[in-house]
Amino acid sequence: MAAEKSSIKIITLIAADGSVFEVEPNIVKEMKTVQSYIDELDQNTVSIPLPNVFGNDLAMIIEYCKKHASEEETKEAKEEFDFEFVKRMKSDDKLRLLQAASYLNMESFLQFMAKAIAAEIENQSVEFVRDYFQIESDFTPEEEAELRKENEWAFK
Amino acid sequence: MALKSMCKHWLCLPKSHVGEDVTPIEPFQQGQWASLPPELLLDIIQRVEKSETSWPARTAVVSCASVCKSWRAITKEIIKTPQQCGKITFPISLKQPAPRDYQIPCFIKTKRETSTFLLYLGLVPTRNQRCKLLLAARKTRRATGTDIVISLAADDFSQSSKNYVGKLTSNFWENKFTIYDTHSPYDTAIQPNCQGARFNSKQVSLRAQACCCLISTILYDRNTRTTRRPIRMSCFMSSIPGSAIDKDGTAPTPTSLPPALKRKSPMTDSYSNSVSELPGLSECSVTPLVLLSRPHKWCQPQQCWANDRITVNSVNNFQLVASMDLSRNVFPEEKDRVILQFGMISTNTFIMDYSYPLSAFQAFAICLSSFVAKPIR
Numbered sequence: 001m002a003a004e005k006s007s008i009k010i011i012t013l014i015a016a017d018g019s020v021f022e023v024e025p026n027i028v029k030e031m032k033t034v035q036s037y038i039d040e041l042d043q044n045t046v047s048i049p050l051p052n053v054f055g056n057d058l059a060m061i062i063e064y065c066k067k068h069a070s071e072e073e074t075k076e077a078k079e080e081f082d083f084e085f086v087k088r089m090k091s092d093d094k095l096r097l098l099q100a101a102s103y104l105n106m107e108s109f110l111q112f113m114a115k116a117i118a119a120e121i122e123n124q125s126v127e128f129v130r131d132y133f134q135i136e137s138d139f140t141p142e143e144e145a146e147l148r149k150e151n152e153w154a155f156k
Numbered sequence: 157m158a159l160k161s162m163c164k165h166w167l168c169l170p171k172s173h174v175g176e177d178v179t180p181i182e183p184f185q186q187g188q189w190a191s192l193p194p195e196l197l198l199d200i201i202q203r204v205e206k207s208e209t210s211w212p213a214r215t216a217v218v219s220c221a222s223v224c225k226s227w228r229a230i231t232k233e234i235i236k237t238p239q240q241c242g243k244i245t246f247p248i249s250l251k252q253p254a255p256r257d258y259q260i261p262c263f264i265k266t267k268r269e270t271s272t273f274l275l276y277l278g279l280v281p282t283r284n285q286r287c288k289l290l291l292a293a294r295k296t297r298r299a300t301g302t303d304i305v306i307s308l309a310a311d312d313f314s315q316s317s318k319n320y321v322g323k324l325t326s327n328f329w330e331n332k333f334t335i336y337d338t339h340s341p342y343d344t345a346i347q348p349n350c351q352g353a354r355f356n357s358k359q360v361s362l363r364a365q366a367c368c369c370l371i372s373t374i375l376y377d378r379n380t381r382t383t384r385r386p387i388r389m390s391c392f393m394s395s396i397p398g399s400a401i402d403k404d405g406t407a408p409t410p411t412s413l414p415p416a417l418k419r420k421s422p423m424t425d426s427y428s429n430s431v432s433e434l435p436g437l438s439e440c441s442v443t444p445l446v447l448l449s450r451p452h453k454w455c456q457p458q459q460c461w462a463n464d465r466i467t468v469n470s471v472n473n474f475q476l477v478a479s480m481d482l483s484r485n486v487f488p489e490e491k492d493r494v495i496l497q498f499g500m501i502s503t504n505t506f507i508m509d510y511s512y513p514l515s516a517f518q519a520f521a522i523c524l525s526s527f528v529a530k531p532i533r
Contacts (some may be wrong), residue, residue: 014276050355060408095192098192098196099192100434102193102195102196102367110196110199111199114196114199114200114203115203117200118200118201118203118204118207121200121204121216121220122204122207122216122221123208123209123212123213123215123216124216124217124219124221125215126219126223128219129219129220129223130223130224133192133223135223135224135227136224136407137223137224138224138225139224143343144304145318147221147222148248149214149247149308149318149319150218150246151218151219152308152309152353153247153308153319154214154215154218154219154246155212155215156289156312
């Protein structure tokens with residue numbers, strides 16, 4: 001298997017909007033969905049279409065992978081990068097990246113995104129969480145009354 | 157494996173947004189976050205739960221449980237009972253037993269001017285940090301005894317309120333108390349220890365009638381009332397079987413508060429309900445757990461019945477241990493385990509540390525009885 005992998009020099013990823021990214025094999029190692037493709041094919045160059053990931057998101061994911069795959073970077077530098085990475089994301093970005101990470105089956109990036117989103121809703125009220133995730137309540141008025149009681153108690 | 161199935165699920169998502177032949181998964185279209193797969197949501201909420209272990213930050217977990225039905229189901233799946241994790245999260249946690257190997261530390265503040273008692277979570281009151289209020293109680297004297305109403309809110313002691321969780325009543329001599337719970341400790345329809353309401357119906361709300369279970373009877377030794385010896389009492393926990401303290405024993409753990417619907421049910425219905433739940437204690441084959449008081453060890457240097465938590469000598473300080481039947485198959489350490497300890501730390505502040513098989517509600521009610529049985533002078 002190792003021999004097969006080393007035979008591939010460059011991997012081309014094609015995002016949903018048609019933008020093309022050329023990456024080295026070590027970058028896609030994290031992306032299990034892509035990796036399984038590569039393992040099946042026995043070619044020197046591969047181009048893989050990713051119809052569920054947009055170019056902007058893929059660029060961010062590749063940037064993240066590059067930073068974390070690099071052996072020269074210190075742990076502190078990576079943490080600093082992570083912090084900045086989360087800072088520039090908006091709510092929508094987080095959702096898309098999380099979905100992309102899930103589609104690409106990237107375990108550690110998925111964990112990273114879940115953590116970032118969890119941090120967002122820590123210490124927040126229901127209204128905030130509903131607003132942030134754009135979710136409407138589907139409870140019956142009776143259930144709502146029960147929840148209000150629970151919430152009133154929690155915020156005392 | 158779960159992730160794989162999610163990927164498949166996603167492949168059809170863009171289509172559903174366009175509105176083609178793919179039927180939407182949700183009954184109605186929510187924001188795009190609503191399409192978040194449960195596995196990912198589970199991970200996110202798990203993280204929130206792990207990072208917010210103390211109050212008031214833990215409100216975030218309660219918030220997560222109130223967003224929508226799927227969020228609630230996932231949050232409820234993650235949150236363990238106090239017995240499993242030692243943490244209190246929802247109001248229902250107050251009626252679930254504490255862990256065996258750890259006493260949940262609480263303290264009670266008494267307010268004489270309003271006859272109220274407030275139960276907070278925490279070791280001792282702290283000045284700069286707001287402690288979590290768990291339960292509140294208010295004492296009212298009647299011609300035939302004393303009533304203490306226990307509520308979730310410190311400003312609402314109505315027995316018809318949604319905050320009402322139970323009450324404690326005394327006999328005329330204030331040496332015998334009964335604890336009533338607004339709902340059965342068992343979730344199932346089988347309620348072997350549930351007794352119907354036997355008090356003045358004028359004072360009882362519809363809700364109280366819908367289910368009012370006698371969960372404990374507390375008896376005080378009359379002789380100790382006149383002496384300066386520590387109080388002696390026994391608690392017959394009719395809702396907890398004696399086998400709860402066995403190696404593989406379990407205490408009843410309700411998983412949800414009674415639905416709001418119950419309050420609205422017609423009177424006739426709720427009345428017949430309470431009557432049908434009248435098997436009576438004596439008819440039950442299970443022997444209830446009995447807790448006996450034990451004074452704190454006499455501390456020679458401080459000249460009081462106290463320990464490291466309890467700092468003021470008071471005849472009201474007590475510890476409760478389970479009454480042991482020698483034939484019981486219990487852990488050796490169980491024999492001397494303090495299930496509830498109560499004691500004074502300042503004029504208006506008392507500590508209340510409780511553990512399995514008691515719940516916060518039961519422990520609080522037992523401690524409240526000691527305020528009435530022996531007024532603090």
